[in-house]
Amino acid sequence: MASSRPKTDAPSPDYFLTGQLLIAMPAMADPRFSQSVIYMCAHTPEGAMGLVLNRPIVKPTFDDLLKQLNVAPLPPVRQIKLCAGGPVENARGFVLHTSDWTGEGSLRVDDSMALTASLDVLKVIAEGGGPRECVLALGYAGWGPGQLDQEFQQNAWLSVPADETLLFDGDHDTKWRRALAKLHIDPLLLSDVAGHA
Secondary structure, three states, X not given: OOOOOOOOOOOOOOOOOOOEEEEEOOOOOOXXXXXXXXXXXXXXXXXXXXXXXXXXXXXXXXXXXHHHOOOOOOOOOOOOEEEEOOOEEEEEEEEEEXXXXXXXXOEEOOOOEEEEOOHHHHHHHHOOOOOOOEEEEEEEEEEOOOHHHHHHHOOOEEEEEOOHHHHXXXXXXXXXXXXXXXXXXXXXXXXXXXXXX
């Protein structure tokens, strides 16, 4: 007689990853996501959207971006980090930030985080205000209905609760390893290929 217990090793329709970090498995074949750490802004039956947080952008700078968008003051009172958020719409900006500040059009991801894609947040930050912590992502990672769930079943990703240090610190080179360490996992021990003695 077959067990009626649900499997717990992969997301099911009632298990959504909104507000979690996705960590690419070491064997990730897609170079766009190799060793990536992605904050999941939305995960529903209609699809999923997240921001890659460990791909810093050097150019354009925050100042360059504000100049292109005619946002004053220049130079801004406050600087924020920029990252390549993913391969979809990479000319579009998304500010991931703590929910202590929200504006019109802000999407509350969970109790502590929000996402804003309007110029309002950039103006407030340039003036020295806005959310306590934030990062500007150009582009995003997107999945169609059921696609992310399928990738989980193929062992492409792990998930871990997000924390502000991993979301906002500038230590991009170690972010992937530190995210894995939250699961007490050594990436050298993760493999989808059997070893030989």
